[in-house]
Amino acid sequence: MLKFIGVRLIQMSLLFLVFLSLLFFLLQAQPGDFSTQFLDPRIPPENRDLIAARFGLDAPLWKQYLTYMGNVLQGDFGVSFQRYPRTVVSVITERLPRTFFLFTFATLLSYYLGFVLGKVLAWRRGGSQEMSITLGGVLLYTVFYPWFALVMIWFFAAYLDLVPVNQFLTPLRWRDAPFSANSVFTSIIWSTLLLSIGLGLALWASRKPDNETQRRLVKWGGVGLTVAVFLAFWMPHEQRTYATDIAHHALLPIFTLALVAFAGVMLITRGSMLETLKEDYILTARAKGLAPKTIRDRHAARNALLPVTTSFVLGLAFIIGGGLITETVFSWPGMGELLLASVLTQDIPVAIGALAMVGALALIAHIIVDVMYVFLDPRIRYQ
Template sequence: MKKYIIKRLIQSIPILLGITIMTFAIMQLAPGNPMETMINPKISPEEMQKMRDSMGLNEPIHIQYFNWIKEVVQGNLGYTVKTGQPVSELILERLPATLLLTGSAFVMAFVIGIPLGVYSATHRYKAGDYLLTVFSFIGISIPSFFLGLGLIFIFALKLGWLPTSGMLTIGADYTGFALAGDYLKHVIMPATVLALPTIAVVMRFTRSSMLEVLNQDYIRTANAKGLDKNKVNLKHALRNALIPVITIFGLSIPFLFGGAYITEYIFNWPGMGSLGIQSIVAREYPVIMALNLFTSVLVMSGNLIADIMYAWADPRIRY
């Protein structure tokens, strides 16, 4: 396993380079450039030209790319165009909020989705199964912005149970359990919006996989021997049924970070998603490139984690 992990890490290097090349090329094809957000009628064309030279925007595209990738290898993700703040510092400021939101959504997705899928499979073609099927279709198809606005309208504006936006109550000086409770109240709605599509997908995959496993000979043999039905379903069937679900486990990590863009914007959550939207509007190319690189690393990390978990779930899998 150790050799396999090292081999995968080495293989990820050219993949990352290819992703950075494609992302950089797409950024160059986008209309406009960062200088257009800084246009000032009082600035002379000569000064504008000097600014472009200082930012390296007059260099050929391949030179710009190599200059950027050289700095990235050294740990420098660049600086924002407007404020000059290091991009790495900006991302690290927003990272804890995004990790809190996506981590909460990730836990919700699998803690809720797997039991619902097991229940749906063990109660096939019953009322509960049909209700959960309808729920899964709604969860997959409903737009996140619509669900988010609906939850805000019901639970924040009408019922007043939860705050409308933000990560903490402004002006409150909470500590200890009070601070944790304030975080919890603010994270419930955005985490629910972010987790709902993944809950639906996990539930459907778990149901499908469980139904396939429950029809295997060894499960019928265990039931014929008189073993406890719940023990057979949870210990023998579920573990083998988790292999397809593990694929979702790995791929859901980048999916949740991508979905956080819209969710964070709706709930004014101070994370990397809202930073990404602000950077796109302001044409902060260094920030956009850094966020794309971060997401690419997440995708490959998620796939590697999924492969390692395959071997844990099924001892027959060896690398």
């Protein structure tokens, strides 16, 4: 297993270098260049050449490529043209937590809710309730997402006035803030990640005891304890008001992204569950006299989970794309918004850096799912 992970890591690193090279040449192949976009057209040509030479842009492309790759191996992705003299790495480290936050919570929420609702739908197949929820799922799944996001903003922010319209924080409130927004983000990410792990552990542990009362006790006790620890951490925390400000802003984008992703997960789970329910081992489980809920959760849903996990990897690109649209529509200054802005302004170093980061995340997600499979399906063993 360790050997497998090692081999996969090496493969992924090589793949990443190939991906990066492709990115480099593709983005260089765009019409126009740095000098037309960022330099005053009135400066004399010799000065223009001098500036280009200072950035190494006068060298032939292959030489630029070798220099770039050499720098990348040392962790240097160059400087941003737009935000000169900030480095690409510093721009990305500023933006990444914001996107990670949005993306992770929307994904966790949509997969959890989608899976739970999907399995119940398949189990209660045939009713008018099931029909209407499935229809709603198809609608959400096929809706034109940018339009849907605008409708959500109009309804929840403008019409009901429940959440702020845009941005990820209220600038006025942060003017004299003693910490950077990013340090607050980091606290939020870590604490909520620990919270979800705690909740997951509580749910997992609640399957172990044999009788229903003990299971309930472990489940709600565990959930209560985790939430209590979470609150105990945040209530006296000096960043609390700032964190709630960010959370308030994050609510709508997370909800919107999760809603659309959720519909897809629900439909896939439903389909996969309907397949599983036809299997012979479901009949065996019924013949054994197991309770319907046990058959649904322990036998059917457990097996239906496998295709859903696969769909997660395949749907990754969709979620990243959705993230880009979400960030743009909600003016959420994350990676997606950065990527779009850098491509539009020909800030090539930032564009390559942002795309490389997205690629790296996708590759890491693949490895994680590969490893998860071993635990989900005993038939899968890597040599």
